[in-house]
Structures are given as C-alpha cells and as structure tokens.
Amino acid sequence: MREFEYVRADEIGQAVATVTADPAASYLAGGTTQLDLMKDGVLGPERLVDITRLPMRGVAREGGTLRVGALTTMEELAADPTVAGRLPLVRQALLLGASVQLRNMATIGGNLLQRTRCRYFRDPTVPACNKRSPGTGCAAVTGAARMHAVLGAGRACIALHASDLAVALVALDAVVHVQSRDGTRSIPLTGFYLLPGDTPDRENVLAHGELITAVDIPLPPEGTRSGYLKVRDRASYEFALASAAVALILDDGVIREARVALGGVGTVPWRAREAEDVLRGAPAAAPAFLAAAEASVRDPFTVPGTAFKVELAKRTLVRALRTVAEAS
Structure with a gap:
C-alpha cells in the first residue's frame, strides 16, 4: 500500500474543506471497500480524512420520513424498529447485503458509494478498463463476464452496481443530502447514479469534496407490503x-x-x-x-x-x- 496522510476531522465543514481543496484526498468512514481498493492498488489517495467522529449517525423519524445519518451502520439501520415494522424491503436488503462483521463497520453513506465488484476494475494489471482508466476499453465485454450488468450497459462498460440497499432505496424514492463547501443540496437517489455512457469513470453526480450527510427514506402508507x-x-x-x-x-x-x-x-x-x-x-x-x-x-x-x-x-x-x- 502506498503511503498516505491520515487526518481526523472534528466537524463537517472542516472535513469538506480539507477534501475539496485537495484533489488527492478522500473521505474514510467504515473503509470496508475503500481500504480493499487501496490495497489492490486501484485507489491511491494521498490523504485520508477520517469522518467517523462527525455528528452524522442515528435514525430519526420525522413525520412520514425516516432520516438516516450517513455514518449509521448497516446493522444499526437494520435493527431500527421503524425499519423492521414499516420497511421490510430495506431490512432484508441490509441483512442480505453483507456479513454481520461487515454490517457493523459499513456505513449507509459508504454503502451507497461502494464501487463495482468487476474483476477487471479491481485488477490494475488489466489495462483495459474505462472505469479505472478512461479510453482504454472494457475487458469484460470480450473477456469472461458473469457478475456484470445487462441493463444500462454498453460496449464502453458493463460493470455492475453491487449495493443491495441502494436497490431498495431507489424503489422508495429516497433522497440523499449532501454538504459541499458552497452549501447543501438534496438529490433524489433515482437521479444520483450515472449510467456509464461515454464517462464510465463517473458513477454519480457528486463533485469532489461533496459529502453525503444523511439519507431520507419516505415511509410507505400503512398496509404496504414489501x-x-x-x-x-x-x-x-x-x-x-x-x-x-x-x-x-x-x-x-x-x-x-x-x-x-x-x-x-x-x-x-x-x-x-x-x-x-x-x-x-x-x-x-x-x-x-x-x-x-x-x-x-x-x-x-x-x-x-x-x-x-x-x-x-x-x-x-x-x-x-x-x-x-x-x-x-
């Protein structure tokens, strides 16, 4: 693993300003995907900004909406009584999405941002990967492919989005809240992710330095089966x-x-x-x-x-x- 600087952020604005000002900086939360990709040599941030102590944890019901802090773990959200009673599809997606050990580390914000499991993307010795190195091609199109996408795919990229939770939240019209150096914005999850198109390396609409702070999950009407x-x-x-x-x-x-x-x-x-x-x-x-x-x-x-x-x-x-x- 390459050397990097480690910084622990004490407040949201500080974290956002630090990462925004440094193109080689990244956020670190649960790290269950980030650290793997760093070990594999796919990602090489020169500075990691630890956000785990920021006030972005917890689940609260606000009227007909469940607000989930981005640092809430998968296990914490799965255990929430409202999720168990009103959102079976979310609870099932969480429990089926990872082992107990990972659920106790992985955060909700990180889960939504997890990178593809495509073997070609995760292997730097493979030269053809438009997602990792734009313009090099897609080895999966001509190579062995099974854990890959058939919808939203094309010759430029067939990498699969791996999150189970994101599928459930997309069905419910969840909304992501984001903090940037210039302020805040709310993004419907259905418009958060980007199809590969001509830019497979761009997976979502976030600009560098923008930080997911919370996710709003609309509660379906009483009696909804899911x-x-x-x-x-x-x-x-x-x-x-x-x-x-x-x-x-x-x-x-x-x-x-x-x-x-x-x-x-x-x-x-x-x-x-x-x-x-x-x-x-x-x-x-x-x-x-x-x-x-x-x-x-x-x-x-x-x-x-x-x-x-x-x-x-x-x-x-x-x-x-x-x-x-x-x-x-």
Missing part, C-alpha cells in the same frame, strides 16, 4: 446475480400502487418504472407479474457470460411479486 429477494450463488455472504425490491398496496386483490427496482443486473440500481405501470390497476396474479417482468428488462446488452441474467431477472421479479402479494 420485500427484497436476492438470488445468488450461495446463501452465505455473496453478491447478487439478480435481485428485486418490491412494494405493493393491494385493494381487494387489485394492485393500487407498485414500486419495483432491480439489482444484480444494472450498471446502476435499476428502477423498473415500466413494470410499475403494468402492475397498477391489475389483479395481483400471475399474468400481471409475468407482464411486469417482461416490461422490466427492456433492451438488455448481453455478452455470452451474462445472457442468462435476462431470464433470471424476470423470474426473480415474478417470484418477488408473488411472495409480497401473498404475504399476510
């Missing part, structure tokens, strides 16, 4: 091959409102609005679930190793919808 289904190679700690976050409001067997997002298949957490349109007003039964699944995976970009994900994503969504609709 769940998160994760399909993976093994039941222990593993990333998703496909996943689905679903929230439904049913009225006499008819779907009055639907929220759907897919994970494990997109370059960003994938909000499936076309599927939602199909479901609204339809009976909560197999025909509507199948139609929603077909609508959710439009114009996929596949390579030989990822073609199976198209059908897997559809089946995952159908099963998630059926499970949530049948829940008592």
Whole structure:
C-alpha cells in the first residue's frame, strides 16, 4: 500500500474543506471497500480524512420520513424498529447485503458509494478498463463476464452496481443530502447514479469534496407490503446475480400502487418504472407479474457470460411479486 496522510476531522465543514481543496484526498468512514481498493492498488489517495467522529449517525423519524445519518451502520439501520415494522424491503436488503462483521463497520453513506465488484476494475494489471482508466476499453465485454450488468450497459462498460440497499432505496424514492463547501443540496437517489455512457469513470453526480450527510427514506402508507429477494450463488455472504425490491398496496386483490427496482443486473440500481405501470390497476396474479417482468428488462446488452441474467431477472421479479402479494 502506498503511503498516505491520515487526518481526523472534528466537524463537517472542516472535513469538506480539507477534501475539496485537495484533489488527492478522500473521505474514510467504515473503509470496508475503500481500504480493499487501496490495497489492490486501484485507489491511491494521498490523504485520508477520517469522518467517523462527525455528528452524522442515528435514525430519526420525522413525520412520514425516516432520516438516516450517513455514518449509521448497516446493522444499526437494520435493527431500527421503524425499519423492521414499516420497511421490510430495506431490512432484508441490509441483512442480505453483507456479513454481520461487515454490517457493523459499513456505513449507509459508504454503502451507497461502494464501487463495482468487476474483476477487471479491481485488477490494475488489466489495462483495459474505462472505469479505472478512461479510453482504454472494457475487458469484460470480450473477456469472461458473469457478475456484470445487462441493463444500462454498453460496449464502453458493463460493470455492475453491487449495493443491495441502494436497490431498495431507489424503489422508495429516497433522497440523499449532501454538504459541499458552497452549501447543501438534496438529490433524489433515482437521479444520483450515472449510467456509464461515454464517462464510465463517473458513477454519480457528486463533485469532489461533496459529502453525503444523511439519507431520507419516505415511509410507505400503512398496509404496504414489501420485500427484497436476492438470488445468488450461495446463501452465505455473496453478491447478487439478480435481485428485486418490491412494494405493493393491494385493494381487494387489485394492485393500487407498485414500486419495483432491480439489482444484480444494472450498471446502476435499476428502477423498473415500466413494470410499475403494468402492475397498477391489475389483479395481483400471475399474468400481471409475468407482464411486469417482461416490461422490466427492456433492451438488455448481453455478452455470452451474462445472457442468462435476462431470464433470471424476470423470474426473480415474478417470484418477488408473488411472495409480497401473498404475504399476510
């Protein structure tokens, strides 16, 4: 690992000013991804600003919204009574997203900012990675690819967004609060992540030095049924091959409102609005679930190793919808 300077921040403004003024500086919170990438030689910040003592921890209900401090750990959020009672899809995404050890270290802000698990991105000896080195190509398109994206992907990049939590929060229209040197702003999570396009190295709308301070999660109406289904190679700690976050409001067997997002298949957490349109007003039964699944995976970009994900994503969504609709 390269040498770096370590700085502990005492207040938010100080942390933001320090990182903003130094292009080679980065924030350090739980470090569960950051330190791995530094050890691998993918990231090489010259200064790490430790933000773990900043007042950005805790979960508080404010009317119809749950405000979560960015330094709240995954385990703390999963244990919150409101999450357990009103947000099953969020709790399930958290518990399925990492081992207990990692959940006790990883923060909510860091989870939303975690980098892709693409093997080519994480291996500096591979020269072709547009996400790590813009303009070099995408080794995954022509190489072995399985844990990669089929939605929002293209020849420039098929790296997968790995966060389970982000999928659930995208379905709920969560909002990220950000502090910069110039002030604060609030960003809907559905507009926070960037498709690779011509700039795969840019994964979100944050400018250098901007710091996530909190996340607002709107609470769905009482009686909403929700769940998160994760399909993976093994039941222990593993990333998703496909996943689905679903929230439904049913009225006499008819779907009055639907929220759907897919994970494990997109370059960003994938909000499936076309599927939602199909479901609204339809009976909560197999025909509507199948139609929603077909609508959710439009114009996929596949390579030989990822073609199976198209059908897997559809089946995952159908099963998630059926499970949530049948829940008592």
